[in-house]
Amino acid sequence: MSDLTDLTENSVGRPSRRQVLVGTAWAVPVVMGVGATPAMAASSVVSVGVTTSGNNGKTVTFTFTFTDAKPNDTVQITAFGDGFKVSGQMPSAVTISNNSAVITVHTPTNPSNPKKTYSVTYLVSGVVGSKTTYFSY
Structure with a gap:
């Protein structure tokens, strides 16, 4: 038999220990996720311009234009699609x-x-995952 001061699982008065534990379990990842937001997560690459020059071989210049880049952020090309050959090492x-x-x-x-x-395919520091864009020359 329960006393009037006891709270049952379905009572409206105070949350049960189980409800507090479940609420805490959901809140911790959300708070950690907000604190770990990458520097450029909200910004995006506006464009990737490509120019070429040369006769026997070609010099291909990629100009990456960003919005809201942070100090010391970097960009690196990590891969090219089939058929595009680079002489030497990747930059x-x-x-x-x-x-x-x-x-x-x-x-x-x-x-x-x-x-x-x-x-x-290129990778920007502070952004999770790489991005791919297409070009022709």
């Missing part, structure tokens, strides 16, 4: 300055189809 990460960054790569030969579309 190192480049620091974003004034919301833009320029990465130049050399390709050993002209593509057989100059209108072919290639992809470039």
Whole structure:
């Protein structure tokens, strides 16, 4: 038999120990997630411009333009799509300055189809995961 001062699981007065525990279990990941937001999570890459030059081989310049880049954020090309060859090593990460960054790569030969579309995958520091964009030259 219960006393009038006892609270049952369905009472409206105070939350049960179980309800407090469940509420705490849900609140901790939310608070931790808010504190761990990456520097550029809310910003996005506005554009990736591509220019080319050269005769036998080509110099391909990628100009990344950002919004709200933070100091010391970097961008790095991590992969190219099928058919795009780079002579030498992949370029190192480049620091974003004034919301833009320029990465130049050399390709050993002209593509057989100059209108072919290639992809470039790049990674921005402070952002979870990489992004891919498409270009042709």
